[in-house]
Amino acid sequence: xxxxxxxxxxxxxxxxxxxxxxxxxxxxxxxxxxxxxxxxxxxxxxxxxxxxxxxxxxxxxxxxxxxxxxxxxxxxxxxxxxxxxxxxxxxxxxxxxxxxxxxxxxxxxxxxxxxxxxxxxxxxxxxxxxxxxxxxxxxxxxxxxxxxxxxxxxxxxxxxxxxxxxxxxxxxxxxxxxxxxxxxxxxxxxxxxxxxxxxxxxxxxxxxxxxxxxxxxxxxxxxxxxxxxxxxxxxxxxxx
Amino acid sequence: xxxxxxxxxxxxxxxxxxxxxxxxxxxxxxxxxxxxxxxxxxxxxxxxxxxxxxxxxxxxxxxxxxxxxxxxxxxxxxxxxxxxxxxxxxxxxxxxxxxxxxxxxxxxxxxxxxxxxxxxxxxxxxxxxxxxxxxxxxxxxxxxxxxxxxxxxxxxxxxxxxxxxxxxxxxxxxxxxxxxxxxxxxxxxxxxxxx
Numbered sequence: 001x002x003x004x005x006x007x008x009x010x011x012x013x014x015x016x017x018x019x020x021x022x023x024x025x026x027x028x029x030x031x032x033x034x035x036x037x038x039x040x041x042x043x044x045x046x047x048x049x050x051x052x053x054x055x056x057x058x059x060x061x062x063x064x065x066x067x068x069x070x071x072x073x074x075x076x077x078x079x080x081x082x083x084x085x086x087x088x089x090x091x092x093x094x095x096x097x098x099x100x101x102x103x104x105x106x107x108x109x110x111x112x113x114x115x116x117x118x119x120x121x122x123x124x125x126x127x128x129x130x131x132x133x134x135x136x137x138x139x140x141x142x143x144x145x146x147x148x149x150x151x152x153x154x155x156x157x158x159x160x161x162x163x164x165x166x167x168x169x170x171x172x173x174x175x176x177x178x179x180x181x182x183x184x185x186x187x188x189x190x191x192x193x194x195x196x197x198x199x200x201x202x203x204x205x206x207x208x209x210x211x212x213x214x215x216x217x218x219x220x221x222x223x224x225x226x227x228x229x230x231x232x233x234x235x236x237x238x239x240x
Numbered sequence: 241x242x243x244x245x246x247x248x249x250x251x252x253x254x255x256x257x258x259x260x261x262x263x264x265x266x267x268x269x270x271x272x273x274x275x276x277x278x279x280x281x282x283x284x285x286x287x288x289x290x291x292x293x294x295x296x297x298x299x300x301x302x303x304x305x306x307x308x309x310x311x312x313x314x315x316x317x318x319x320x321x322x323x324x325x326x327x328x329x330x331x332x333x334x335x336x337x338x339x340x341x342x343x344x345x346x347x348x349x350x351x352x353x354x355x356x357x358x359x360x361x362x363x364x365x366x367x368x369x370x371x372x373x374x375x376x377x378x379x380x381x382x383x384x385x386x387x388x389x390x391x392x393x394x395x396x397x398x399x400x401x402x403x404x405x406x407x408x409x410x411x412x413x414x415x416x417x418x419x420x421x422x423x424x425x426x427x428x429x430x431x432x433x434x435x
Contacts, residue, residue, distance in 0.1 A: 039362070041401060176387075187373070203397040204390055207365035208373075214355065222355050224363045 001068045003163050003195030004030040004053055009062035011048050011218075022048040024218040025062070032163065035187060035196040037209035045218040046199035047168055053197060054087050054166045055079045067163050084113040088157030088194075090167035090186075094149045096141040096156075102128060102148075103137040106156045115160075127155040131185060147178040151185065158189050165189055165196040171205055183208040243275065243283050248309060248317040251293055255308040258284055268381050292316050335396065339403055350407060358400045365393050 011023040022045045030036050038046050051057040052064060055071050064071045067086060071079060089095075096105045107124035111117060128137050131151040141149055150172065157165055167186060171179030179202075187208055190196040198209060206212045214222040243265075250261050250268075262280045266273070284307055287293040292313035296306045309317070335357060342353040372386040 041405065184373070201401075203362055203365055203394050204369075206362060207369040207390070209366070212359075212362050212366065214359065216351075216355075222359050224359055224366060 002029045002065070003032045003034075003067060004028070004197065005063075005065045006049075006053060007063045007065075009049075009052060009059045009064060011045070011052060011057070012060045021218050023052070023059070026215075026218070026220055028053075028213060028220065030164075030195045030197055032195050033190055033193050034211070035190040035198065035209045037206035037212045038197060038199040038215055039201065039203065039206045039212055040215035041201060044215045046201075046215050048218075049215065050166050050168055050197065050199050054089055054164075055083055056089075081113070084109050085161065086163045088159075088162040088165045090150075090153050090157045090165070090170045092169040092172045094141070094153045094172070096149060096152060098141055101138050101140055102133060102144065102152045102155075105141070105152055106159050109156065110160050113160075123159055124155070127159040128152070131155050146172075146174055147181065150174060150178075150182055154182065154185050154189070158194065162194060165194050167196070167198045169200050169202070169205075170198060171202070176204065179205060242320070243279060244287060245317060245320045247280070247283055247287065248292060248313050248320075251307055251309040252314060252317055255306050257304070257306055261307075269385060287313065335399075339400075343407075351404060354400050354404050354407075358397060361393050361396050361400070365390055365397075368393070 006026055006028040009023055009026045009028075010021065013020045013022055026045075026049060028036070028038075028049070038049060040046050048057070052059050053066075055064070055066070058071075066082060069082065071082075074082065096102075097108070100108065103121060103124045106127055107117075107120040110120035110123055115123070125134065125137055128134055131154060133148060133151055133155065136144060136148055136152075139148075141152070144152065150170070154170070157167070165186065170186060171182045174182065183198075183205055186196055186198065196209075198205065200206050212224040213220055246265055246269075247261055250256060250264050256264075258280050259277070261284075262275050262277060265275050265280075284293065284295075288295060288307070291310060293307045293309050295308075338357070339350065339354060342348050342350040368386050368389050372383050372390075375382045375386075
């Protein structure tokens with residue numbers, strides 16, 4: 001069963017003369033353990049695709065299924081529960097709550113979902129530890145570096161039993177080495193069976209994905225073939 | 241890549257044999273640039289001829305011959321490290337030419353040509369990233385070599401994106417400009433006069 005499936009998804013904003021089609025009949029399937037990057041210029045619909053995939057927004061047409069569950073058949077309440085339990089988001093600007101410590105930020109989605117506080121905190125500490133932040137768990141966001149804040153955001157996105165990780169320009173304004181560290185974490189998360197979708201305009205970030213899908217004017221126009229083995233690069237002509 | 245200066249650099253660390261030099265060259269460049277033995281020995285012979293290195297024994301460069309750097313060789317290496325490489329772009333960049341030609345050929349959608357190249361370059365970047373991903377945590381040379389390649393390919397993507405955006409802007413502007421005005425047809429004029 002696919003972790004995420006978008007079938008002929010469209011999204012229209014506004015009406016009449018000011019009507020804008022953000023997505024036009026988009027098909028996209030992501031399998032568990034797969035990392036897909038969606039690349040395209042500003043305004044091509046990538047962020048809309050992500051918010052619809054994560055049920056933060058409803059499509060104007062088409063169907064989205066997450067882990068086999070068609071979102072259109074779920075009530076608002078059920079969709080909210082699915083978001084808390086199965087879907088993790090990483091936003092470009094981190095979106096951490098300033099008044100909560102790193103551990104509290106990470107445990108929040110579990111606590112909101114009714115997981116007893118002690119168990120939620122323990123899961124949060126495990127997630128932070130996996131990202132090398134165990135010793136920073138009691139710090140507030142403004143006491144953390146940009147890279148650390150981003151790792152907390154990832155820990156929050158993967159805490160518990162998430163099946164789908166959605167990230168919008170996840171390396172934000174980080175430098176290339178820190179950006180790479182973020183993508184390494186996203187990849188490791190996916191290797192554990194989580195399906196990942198990263199939207200970005202940055203080809204270096206996208207190149208961490210198993211598959212890169214190109215979006216243009218709200219349509220999927222192309223995608224890369226499954227990545228060839230690295231051997232193909234190293235087998236070069238010595239005379240070069 | 242200057243094999244000549246790479247060999248001088250390796251010999252600046254101490255005397256060494258040809259085969260060992262080849263092995264170390266490949267290891268330090270992240271095994272991304274394989275070197276054949278013949279190339280190593282030919283280069284060593286030339287360096288010796290030019291007085292930049294010297295060897296223990298007479299005769300052909302063979303596996304048993306050890307080389308060391310001379311003072312002239314060390315000076316040459318020092319000067320090379322500080323000499324800027326040739327960063328001039330080739331006189332005819334094939335990709336640029338293809339996009340320029342695509343704009344002129346009837347029936348060719350230049351956006352599709354750009355996308356075909358974009359996909360190909362991203363696929364190459366995926367392969368290089370895989371090399372970096374599989375590199376050991378303590379490796380440094382390989383990630384540095386791969387980064388250089390990724391930044392180079394990234395600049396190609398950025399040029400393609402810029403070309404795409406520029407062409408689209410021209411396209412949109414062309415659609416916005418009204419068609420060249422034609423002389424008003426007679427009946428309209430007659431209508432005006434009747435008003």
